[in-house]
Amino acid sequence: MPQPPSAVTRDEPVIRDRGDACPGALRLHAADDGFLARVRIPGGLLTAPQASALGLAAERFGDGHLELTSRGNVQVRGLSEGCGAGLAQLLDSAGLLPAPGHERVRNVVATPLSGQGQPGRPDVLPWVRELDRLLCANARVTALSGRFLFAFDDGRGDVAALGPDVTVLGRPDGRALLRLGPADGAVAVAGDDAPRAALAAAEYFLDAADAAGTRAWRVRELPAGHALDEAEFAVRLAAAGIAAAPVAAAHRPYSAPPSPGWTGGALCVLPPLGRLDAGQWRALSEVAARGGSGMRITPWRTVVVPGAPSDGPARLAAAGLAVTPGSRWENVTACTGRPGCAKALADVRADAAAAAERARGPLPVHWSGCERRCGHPQGRAWVDVVATGPGYALSVHGRPVPDHPDLTAALAAARSTPSEEAEAPSATQ
Template sequence: MSVLNQASPSTVLPAAAATPRPSACPGLLRIVAARDGGICRIKLPGGALSATQARAVADASTRHAAGVIELTNRANLQVRGVRNGHEAALNALLVEAGLGPTPAAVPLGHASAAANLALTSSADDVRNVMISPAAGRDPDALIDTTPLCAELLALLQSETRFAALSPKFALLLDGGERLARVDHPHDVWLAATQADDGVRFVFGLAGCPPVGRAATTGSTGSTGSASAQRTSRASHLPHANGTLALATVQPAQVAALVRALLHTFIDLASADATRMRHLLAAHSVDTLLEHAQRYVDFPLSRDASLADWQRSTPADAALRLGAHAQRIPGTWQVGGQPPLGRLDAAALHELATLAQRHGNGTLHVTPWQSVLLPDLATPVVPNVLAELNALGLACDPTQAIAHLIACAGSTGCAKSLADTKADALQLATRLSAGVDVHLSGCARSCAAAHCAPYTLLAAAPGTYDLYRRDGQAGFGQCVAHQLTIAQAADLLDQLARSYPDA
């Protein structure tokens, strides 16, 4: 290995290794208070959760919290309603189940228990790598990203200097799957592309892989419905205010590239810069690449030929629901979405049983707040679908509830102006199929990392302002004020007919 790969980090932030960045985000060990109790966030490697771990989460949430488990838009879990005084016991059960950072990521022998706790918490915080929930199984993928995901997670936890990264700092590793969430802005994104010498990874900063119209209007798999096509068209986004494609690297170079970019961020970021977009506001792309070059022995200069690069594989969120064939003939994945991304402990137990009885003993949480059971044999698919439906999960993309997301609302969050969960359930009974709507109790938009086609922003209990995405910053254009849920449903139906590509 070249000495360039072993370049020492700059001393611009000399205390970074010893001083984790403070955060108000929930974590495994950092339980954040909310109106309905504490919130404990469990980061899942690649969204994967073993049946044994699922049972551990369900049992821990019953014993030490309210028995409510949320699926997040980063393919993680949250235990809500953690009881006061039960935090340590909950943490212990989750760590024992293997749901914390890898033991090797936490150095031993530090001066105090507080120092060890801080290092454990920071090692947990940096585990932010998103891949497709169908990685390794998607028939259209260019590469299986699961080994690379594991390599990146190990890298993120291996250097204590990375404790300086915000818990929101995140990476996207896109293997070209059809089932892919490519509209969430990430600090670093890498997307597989077919090159003359095989599969390479295009990369960019502070945004999303550029997605062309052709990549979002393709067939919608086995659903084939007009509503699913609207969902696909609605996912069309540009690069979401980040960079376009900058250069390509070979798969074997991905970890080294990410390491170089992380050290570059820490070297150059000011104390109040938490995300890559903040660094780009202060430094040019070329400056960042030149700085990162000191850490690697392959070229990182910008490739002008990639200026028009776009992801060509059609991305179809509808594939998260129902039954779809996997890459290996005779195997299937079956997906369902709990209403508004929430499960109770009993339902999580049942999902674990289904995964063990019919699949490979693993559940895959998706960034659409749904769950996949992979590696099912053809004969068991109808039974698994029936059992998911019996648990109350939506398995059909034409179901309105599958197109709604909502924050915790006023029952769980003091900042929310409305009970968004209850209002969303009411909206689902009136809304036409295929209209994607985000209900947010305040302007922070905690439930959606992407810009939804339509957003209902709470103005008062049961009253919302309606926004339509139109390329403007934030939620888009405000098209109506002070709507009740019934009025919002009527107007959303009208807008969906008038603006089918919204």
């Protein structure tokens, strides 16, 4: 099983001359297959009516497909020019645009199985909802990059391993640890104060970024002289009425993402390559509606359905979704590739699908149409397959794999690299 990062290093400071161009639900991105909208889903939490609204948006305005992202968000592709107002109205009516000025900064991931009968683990989802409310009411945080990431982890260490900018790690005693970027230390606060503390952490970052003058998007991009400090953060929290205590070397738990199938009373569903057509999304929405608790989009491009009915797996399997462990699609991801992306050098989705059956292995694999590696895995060792034009270049966490005439055989061997030989990477996106 892939292990958590053994050591996290700070990236070199980045000096930027512009703001980020991350798409949103209102700021559409022009792609080769039409415009793209990215709808932020804090914590991945979708009600059944909201899920139905997203499906309607894809059918009415887009190409009929929905894509899951590595931030637990949902993308609609193939949008026509001039559909922005209609799309925004539909999303707003479903409660998916609670604050239009904040929609790109609502990047929050959460343990998807939180609250599902794990003794000793807090349910972090109420904390997610409260942070979202606080974000939407705070004018200062609109200056955050669309790449800034919050993570609420119930203590098992799944989303905490994704390289967040602000990590909230629940503890059995009801308290929470807040980690700032890749720091070893953390700050302990009461669980009820965790959402306010997470917001304060974002404001602390913005102050440091303003002082640095480098227009940093992420905590790890701050120059060393402006790095965030746990002791100073604790003082800031105290001034805001939040009791806090620095923790010099906070524990880093790790848990692998949920696999397709049942975990307790929740069903984990894997759409091939994180993409669903209208029929598949409709089937998933209907199963979630019958479960009564909506669905949770995960940062691993899966969907968790709490309380799914007993016939849910059969219904979803018939629609072409993986609902049992061992699927050939497990741990296989890909960027959009051709023809949707102008920068792509290959149809990576088609090539990934062709190799999925034979090139199985424990390590995740991500297919990229170019060197940007959009949407690659975070926090785990992974096999990198990058289109070069004439073919593909393979590497396992930065170590090139020798050229081989049979790409699929080489990929299968790379995915079987023992995890102890493949250093787990620090997040780079």
